[in-house]
Amino acid sequence: MPSNPYQEIEIGSPGRIGWQINYFDEVGSTQRVAAEMAGQGAPQGTVVVAELQNAGRGRLGRSWHSPPGVNLYTTIILRPKIPLVEVPRLSLVAGVAAAEALETVAPGIVTLKWANDLWLNGRKTGGIIAEAITDSRQRLSCVLLGIGLNLNLALEDIPDDLRDKATSVRIATGRECSRPEIAAALFNRLHSRYMEAEAQGFPAVRPVFERYMALKGRRVTVVEAGSPTVGVVRGVGVDGALLLETEAGTVRVMAGDVTVEGAYE
Numbered sequence: 001m002p003s004n005p006y007q008e009i010e011i012g013s014p015g016r017i018g019w020q021i022n023y024f025d026e027v028g029s030t031q032r033v034a035a036e037m038a039g040q041g042a043p044q045g046t047v048v049v050a051e052l053q054n055a056g057r058g059r060l061g062r063s064w065h066s067p068p069g070v071n072l073y074t075t076i077i078l079r080p081k082i083p084l085v086e087v088p089r090l091s092l093v094a095g096v097a098a099a100e101a102l103e104t105v106a107p108g109i110v111t112l113k114w115a116n117d118l119w120l121n122g123r124k125t126g127g128i129i130a131e132a133i134t135d136s137r138q139r140l141s142c143v144l145l146g147i148g149l150n151l152n153l154a155l156e157d158i159p160d161d162l163r164d165k166a167t168s169v170r171i172a173t174g175r176e177c178s179r180p181e182i183a184a185a186l187f188n189r190l191h192s193r194y195m196e197a198e199a200q201g202f203p204a205v206r207p208v209f210e211r212y213m214a215l216k217g218r219r220v221t222v223v224e225a226g227s228p229t230v231g232v233v234r235g236v237g238v239d240g241a242l243l244l245e246t247e248a249g250t251v252r253v254m255a256g257d258v259t260v261e262g263a264y265e
């Protein structure tokens with residue numbers, strides 16, 4: 001077992017996010033490792049962090065560039081008592097927590113692109129994936145909340161095809177940051193926001209998401225299940241849907257990829 005630079009930020013007892021941080025030098029994906037731990041009964045708040053992922057997973061079957069030594073790759077095991085259909089809201093809650101954590105090192109330039117992207121100065125610095133694990137009766141047994149944050153990644157280490165779309169804290173601010181400090185801020189903010197959403201529902205966190213929301217007032221295209229909707233971004237609904245003002249009135253988009261001219265898709 002490698003020495004664990006994240007051990008010093010472990011906090012609280014089982015149930016609290018970050019109570020136990022399992023650290024690995026190299027994994028395929030922290031999502032896979034966390035799935036195994038969850039299957040063996042790991043309690044809520046158990047965290048997996050890897051130095052390097054050789055098969056990091058993004059949304060929609062994409063891969064997640066995961067070089068060693070510079071970024072944060074983590075999966076948090078959650079056991080929420082919510083219906084399956086509400087799981088996507090957790091990635092919005094996590095987005096708020098991650099934005100608040102990034103704000104500590106990149107004040108004033110953090111935004112959230114619905115649904116799952118973290119931006120610094122309009123370029124992607126992080127992404128979130130919420131995978132639901134169900135039991136044999138299709139009831140939710142846990143959620144694997146995967147968060148990837150580009151922190152000290154240098155511009156020359158971004159693959160060519162992503163160079164004009166991706167960024168990192170270091171690129172955006174000119175300063176390196178401490179990965180354990182950002183991880184501590186992330187797990188603490190996530191614990192608070194998750195508790196808030198669990199007690200009062202997503203509407204309690206929604207105003208903060210909207211405060212960070214990128215592209216408000218911008219005309220975008222959202223492709224949901226292959227069919228595009230064009231409209232102006234107005235905010236998020238109480239259920240986490242993207243609210244788009246279209247020629248036919250306000251449309252609620254539950255899932256999909258948002259694209260806008262002149263910004264990262």
Ligand code: BTN
Nearest residue numbers: 029056057058059074127146148
């Ligand atoms: C996205 O924007 O497409 C979501 C990216 C999620 C990446 C993180 S890194 C930690 C965790 N492990 C993975 O394989 N993926 C998530």
